Amino acid sequence: MKPTYQQPTERGYYGQFGGAFIPEMLYPNVEELRQQYLDILAEPEFQEEYQMLLRDYVGRPTPLFEAKRLSAKYNTRVFLKREDLCHTGAHKVNNTVGQILLAKRLGKTRIIAETGAGQHGVATATVCALMGMQCIVYMGEVDMERQKPNVYRMRLLGAEVRAAMSGSRTLKDATNEAIRDWISNPVDTHYIIGSVVGPHPYPDLVARLQSVISEEMRKQLLEKTGSELPQYVVACVGGGSNAAGAFYHFLEEPSVQLVAVEAAGHGIHSGHSAATSVLGTPGIIHGSRTLLMQDEEGQITEPYSISAGLDYPGIGPLHAFLADAGRARFISIEDEDALRAVSELSRLEGIIPALETAHALAALGQLGAGPDDVVVVNLSGRGDKDLETYLKYADTIL
Amino acid sequence: MTNRIAQAFARKKKGLLNIYFTAGYPTLDSTVPLLTALTNAGADLIEIGMPFSDPLADGPVIQQSSTVALKNGMNLRVLFRQLADIRSQVPDTPILLMGYLNPVMQFGVENFCREAAAVGVDGIILPDLPLDDYVAEYQEIFQRYNLRPVFLITPQTATERIRRIDDLTDSFLYLVSGPGTTGGANTQAEGVQDAYFQRIEDMKLRNPRLIGFGIGDKASFQHACQFAEGAIIGSALIRALDDTEDAPAAASRFVQSVLQ
Numbered sequence: 228m229k230p231t232y233q234q235p236t237e238r239g240y241y242g243q244f245g246g247a248f249i250p251e252m253l254y255p256n257v258e259e260l261r262q263q264y265l266d267i268l269a270e271p272e273f274q275e276e277y278q279m280l281l282r283d284y285v286g287r288p289t290p291l292f293e294a295k296r297l298s299a300k301y302n303t304r305v306f307l308k309r310e311d312l313c314h315t316g317a318h319k320v321n322n323t324v325g326q327i328l329l330a331k332r333l334g335k336t337r338i339i340a341e342t343g344a345g346q347h348g349v350a351t352a353t354v355c356a357l358m359g360m361q362c363i364v365y366m367g368e369v370d371m372e373r374q375k376p377n378v379y380r381m382r383l384l385g386a387e388v389r390a391a392m393s394g395s396r397t398l399k400d401a402t403n404e405a406i407r408d409w410i411s412n413p414v415d416t417h418y419i420i421g422s423v424v425g426p427h428p429y430p431d432l433v434a435r436l437q438s439v440i441s442e443e444m445r446k447q448l449l450e451k452t453g454s455e456l457p458q459y460v461v462a463c464v465g466g467g468s469n470a471a472g473a474f475y476h477f478l479e480e481p482s483v484q485l486v487a488v489e490a491a492g493h494g495i496h497s498g499h500s501a502a503t504s505v506l507g508t509p510g511i512i513h514g515s516r517t518l519l520m521q522d523e524e525g526q527i528t529e530p531y532s533i534s535a536g537l538d539y540p541g542i543g544p545l546h547a548f549l550a551d552a553g554r555a556r557f558i559s560i561e562d563e564d565a566l567r568a569v570s571e572l573s574r575l576e577g578i579i580p581a582l583e584t585a586h587a588l589a590a591l592g593q594l595g596a597g598p599d600d601v602v603v604v605n606l607s608g609r610g611d612k613d614l615e616t617y618l619k620y621a622d623t624i625l
Numbered sequence: 626m627t628n629r630i631a632q633a634f635a636r637k638k639k640g641l642l643n644i645y646f647t648a649g650y651p652t653l654d655s656t657v658p659l660l661t662a663l664t665n666a667g668a669d670l671i672e673i674g675m676p677f678s679d680p681l682a683d684g685p686v687i688q689q690s691s692t693v694a695l696k697n698g699m700n701l702r703v704l705f706r707q708l709a710d711i712r713s714q715v716p717d718t719p720i721l722l723m724g725y726l727n728p729v730m731q732f733g734v735e736n737f738c739r740e741a742a743a744v745g746v747d748g749i750i751l752p753d754l755p756l757d758d759y760v761a762e763y764q765e766i767f768q769r770y771n772l773r774p775v776f777l778i779t780p781q782t783a784t785e786r787i788r789r790i791d792d793l794t795d796s797f798l799y800l801v802s803g804p805g806t807t808g809g810a811n812t813q814a815e816g817v818q819d820a821y822f823q824r825i826e827d828m829k830l831r832n833p834r835l836i837g838f839g840i841g842d843k844a845s846f847q848h849a850c851q852f853a854e855g856a857i858i859g860s861a862l863i864r865a866l867d868d869t870e871d872a873p874a875a876a877s878r879f880v881q882s883v884l885q
């Protein structure tokens with residue numbers, strides 16, 4: 228089959244990016260997944276259960292809301308895809324609902340996950356509670372501190388939260404620990420990765436499970452604007468799962484500009500940033516060849532962003548390919564501008580976004596969109612988890 | 626073409642001790658003194674760990690030693706410089722480099738192989754280099770420089786895959802003792818591990834086998850040696866270097882404690 232933007236090769240490559248660079252200890256699990264995921268996703272019973280849960284448990288379809296006051300401010304037509312209204316408050320649950328059903332069919336009884344902002348951890352703990360499965364979530368110690376409410380939510384849901392103490396004690400390190408756990412528990416455990424990262428087939432699996440976002444967008448846009456195709460789709464990128472879901476059904480539509488927004492932290496070249504598409508070079512992280520922040524010796528650089536969900540030194544191989552091929556435009560947003568976007572959306576539309584999402588919103592002014600253009604921003608999550616940070620930076624926000 | 630690894634297994638049929646240590650730990654200049662101390666004390670093969678920021682297959686001890694080594698300034702250029710004269714001091718003991726693919730890729734695989742061969746390295750262990758990628762992209766380069774790859778086998782590795790690994794190998798097979806990262810304790814039920822070792826032994830593979838992960842003292846070394854030509858110790862040696870002024874002397878004592 229000819230690879231497209233949507234479909235990686237059989238070995239999981241999007242152009243030069245992807246693959247499965249894993250130690251032998253992980254090979255049987257990853258290979259089992261690779262051989263079975265497409266068949267399982269295509270099973271009618273799987274689809275029936277998945278669609279039922281998306282509808283009755285997650286609350287899909289999520290609304291597409293025309294943000295009139297935000298539109299007036301930017302002099303263009305802005306629509307918000309309300310993933311923040313998903314059960315648990317972010318898009319992450321689209322993936323975990325699918326993967327838990329997959330794990331059951333693979334006969335797994337123990338679930339592990341990594342989390343940065345805690346949204347993926349909460350979404351994993353949630354579906355584990357629903358299915359009665361054991362759940363262990365790895366989270367960087369720094370992130371446990373800055374996303375405390377989500378740590379409590381995970382515990383309330385019955386998950387065990389284990390602190391990752393190595394490196395910068397953020398998402399990268401939590402992912403390392405989750406992978407080490409999987410190495411140590413190769414038989415009964417399924418690893419629910421939270422983004423379009425990791426060894427093949429994870430990037431494709433997670434992209435497919437998130438693709439419901441753009442599938443719904445097309446139908447909703449047709450109803451609201453008379454065309455399935457907008458001029459712009461904008462999403463923030465940590466690993467890139469909400470962006471992959473928002474872009475998926477527009478990837479092969481060249482008239483749609485795809486805009487991926489990364490975290491510039493204190494500034495792209497400040498040494499405290501997570502702007503991977505600018506600072507990254509091809510390398511291997513978490514089993515995937517992709518763009519990666521690293522030094523000349525191939526040691527992975529510690530990233531920084533105020534947002535725990537974007538504080539990652541790589542991007543999914545699909546996004547590396549989109550950047551390389553020029554199919555998506557990448558914009559980076561600094562901490563302060565993200566914080567200002569939080570207050571803007573809160574006050575103009577009555578919606579408090581997550582810090583991650585605020586980066587996508589902050590890019591609105593840079594798009595160059597005209598008054599008749601339709602811009603869809605993927606509102607990946609709500610801001611409840613970030614209230615403590617918002618209070619701390621009240622001077623910038625209020 | 627002959628190779629020191631093959632010669633070591635020809636010289637000694639049983640009880641080979643392979644010691645792993647991290648280059649540049651505990652100090653940047655420890656690499657060569659440790660290597661000579663270990664071989665003088667009786668180690669039959671040496672694996673030098675190339676430190677990586679994110680060593681996925683390693684437990685806390687090797688992670689920590691890698692972090693320290695990187696802080697000390699270790700990298701591949703420094704390592705090859707340190708090893709430039711090693712074959713005048715350690716002529717016969719096989720030396721393998723073990724690490725992760727990314728630093729090697731950034732160095733350039735061909736450059737890496739050329740430099741490794743030039744200083745007298747015999748084998749390469751890159752756990753996150755997939756078998757298929759090795760065959761498709763790197764086998765020819767490795768062979769050109771007479772570098773032998775070593776691949777891992779775990780209790781979950783399927784029989785046909787073990788045969789394929791054996792076919793691609795011309796050194797030894799690295800038998801990972803059980804589920805887990807390096808330095809982990811054996812948490813398997815009594816007999817499970819032995820049954821796995823026995824199953825591999827019964828396959829009558831072409832290559833000799835060394836058992837690694839969780840081997841840390843004389844008792845676990847001798848036990849492993851019942852099922853294979855020898856065993857590999859890493860984390861326990863590194864732990865023995867903690868809190869000592871004289872790392873080479875501590876390394877010697879450690880090897881003696883395993884072999885005597």
Ligand SMILES: Cc1ncc(COP(=O)(O)O)c(C=O)c1O
Nearest residue numbers: 422465466467468469536607608
């Ligand atoms: C609300 C929200 N948006 C975005 C992200 C970033 O992840 P991804 O790039 O995979 O969508 C996160 C991650 O935690 C998140 O919680």
